[in-house]
Amino acid sequence: MDEKETNGIDSNNHISKKAKVIRCITQSEIQSEFSHHDSSTARINNGSFGSCPDSIMSCQKKWQLKFLRQPDEFYFNHLQAGILKSRSVIKKIINADDVEEVSIVDNATTAAAIVLQQIGWAFTEGHFQKGDVVVMLHYAYGAVKKSIQAYVTRAGGHVIEVQLPFPVVSKDEIVNEFRMALEQGKSNGRKVRLAVIDHITSMPSVIIPVKELVGLCREEGVDQVFVDAAHAIGNVDIDVKDIGADFYTSNLHKWFFCPPSVAFLYCRKMGEMSDLHHPVVSHEYGNGLAIESAWIGTRDYSSQLVVPSVLEFVNRFEGGIDGIKKRNHDAAVEMGVMLAKAWGTSLGSPPEMCSSMVMIGLPACLGISSEAEGLLLRTHLRDSFKIEVPIYYQEPKRGEMEDMIDSSCVTGYARISHQVYNTVDDYYKMRDAINQLVQDGFTCKMLHSG
Numbered sequence: 001m002d003e004k005e006t007n008g009i010d011s012n013n014h015i016s017k018k019a020k021v022i023r024c025i026t027q028s029e030i031q032s033e034f035s036h037h038d039s040s041t042a043r044i045n046n047g048s049f050g051s052c053p054d055s056i057m058s059c060q061k062k063w064q065l066k067f068l069r070q071p072d073e074f075y076f077n078h079l080q081a082g083i084l085k086s087r088s089v090i091k092k093i094i095n096a097d098d099v100e101e102v103s104i105v106d107n108a109t110t111a112a113a114i115v116l117q118q119i120g121w122a123f124t125e126g127h128f129q130k131g132d133v134v135v136m137l138h139y140a141y142g143a144v145k146k147s148i149q150a151y152v153t154r155a156g157g158h159v160i161e162v163q164l165p166f167p168v169v170s171k172d173e174i175v176n177e178f179r180m181a182l183e184q185g186k187s188n189g190r191k192v193r194l195a196v197i198d199h200i201t202s203m204p205s206v207i208i209p210v211k212e213l214v215g216l217c218r219e220e221g222v223d224q225v226f227v228d229a230a231h232a233i234g235n236v237d238i239d240v241k242d243i244g245a246d247f248y249t250s251n252l253h254k255w256f257f258c259p260p261s262v263a264f265l266y267c268r269k270m271g272e273m274s275d276l277h278h279p280v281v282s283h284e285y286g287n288g289l290a291i292e293s294a295w296i297g298t299r300d301y302s303s304q305l306v307v308p309s310v311l312e313f314v315n316r317f318e319g320g321i322d323g324i325k326k327r328n329h330d331a332a333v334e335m336g337v338m339l340a341k342a343w344g345t346s347l348g349s350p351p352e353m354c355s356s357m358v359m360i361g362l363p364a365c366l367g368i369s370s371e372a373e374g375l376l377l378r379t380h381l382r383d384s385f386k387i388e389v390p391i392y393y394q395e396p397k398r399g400e401m402e403d404m405i406d407s408s409c410v411t412g413y414a415r416i417s418h419q420v421y422n423t424v425d426d427y428y429k430m431r432d433a434i435n436q437l438v439q440d441g442f443t444c445k446m447l448h449s450g
């Protein structure tokens with residue numbers, strides 16, 4: 001596969017300024033790129049698993065065949081060069097200083113394990129004191145919370161969760177809560193060793209003022225800052241130098257059209273201090289995280305190799321990935337406002353705190369009264385209406401309990417996504433399904449079996 005001519009990367013692994021748009025992709029070409037999607041389902045949940053166009057799947061298949069045709073030749077002559085090309089594309093997009101700062105791993109879960117593992121070692125090897133603190137958001141992703149439990153709490157670390165308001169009206173609310181958590185972390189002479197900050201929280205989904213929070217961490221002497229930006233690349237702007245965290249990860253299979261699964265982990269150069277290793281140890285142990293991660297044993301590396309072709313794909317759209325990002329955000333907000341109007345509710349955050357995912361209050365009369373009922377409603381929408389959308393349960397605050405009983409308190413939010421393949425009909429389908437449920441006097445209690 002000779003990609004030199006077309007993917008916008010020159011022989012020094014620089015993205016060519018001349019990376020060209022030959023002809024903008026048409027609507028029908030977009031629909032054909034995603035024609036493998038189940039056409040009977042309104043898929044307004046790009047956020048969970050992302051999406052991969054046909055042309056990228058074909059390209060992935062070529063890489064797989066190249067390996068299977070002559071594995072030894074592929075291993076010795078192509079694999080490492082291919083991964084380096086992908087790292088160079090990512091380096092440029094995220095504005096890292098050096099390609100050495102960019103490692104490619106399977107997913108954000110793996111990236112979190114890499115960061116948290118070295119924190120765990122610092123406790124067990126006595127560099128950190130038992131009771132030293134890790135601060136994370138209450139809305140941190142569940143799997144990352146489990147990872148903190150496994151690597152940090154078990155090794156003697158103390159975890160402080162930053163409570164965040166939802167619905168949220170301004171980023172100041174988040175900054176204030178975070179400042180208080182850092183103060184609490186430093187009380188009793190403890191040290192805050194790590195802050196884990198989401199760039200875009202998953203559920204409820206909100207853009208976090210990550211640069212401000214990293215700045216606070218620096219002012220307060222937090223040792224290390226890890227930004228879990230699983231949803232970021234292709235969705236919001238990323239400038240890792242400007243954000244200033246030590247570690248920053250994003251999946252490329254969510255909003256950057258890569259096949260599952262591939263993510264990058266950016267590690268700011270820390271010189272001697274760095275003790276980062278891939279949790280799967282292989283021949284390259286000790287040769288730096290990027291090299292370790294590029295060989296973790298025999299497996300399929302094709303999803304990591306298609307990144308330059310994905311760059312080519314996004315450059316077929318007006319404005320490249322920046323154009324896609326902006327149009328997705330604007331459409332997600334427009335559809336969110338349309339749904340909120342139709343249901344007599346409101347958005348969970350102001351538009352500037354929404355990415356290409358938007359939270360919309362569901363009619364209170366649906367009576368969502370637990371996380372489990374949110375999941376039941378999601379399943380009902382999939383099975384009975386062919387709509388794929390995650391539902392968030394928001395526990396009523398104390399004073400709202402009475403409203404809950406007379407069913408005027410919003411306890412459920414739908415998280416809609418917008419990606420290039422979506423059409424307004426997907427969201428009208430969602431609007432009409434919920435209106436139908438309301439009209440039929442449906443409540444989530446009806447979904448309990450037995």
Ligand SMILES: Cc1ncc(COP(=O)(O)O)c(C=O)c1O
Binds near residue numbers: 108110143200228
């Ligand atoms: C904020 C956040 N972090 C981490 C992850 C984990 O991503 P993956 O399952 O691809 O490792 C997700 C997935 O949705 C997420 O939303």
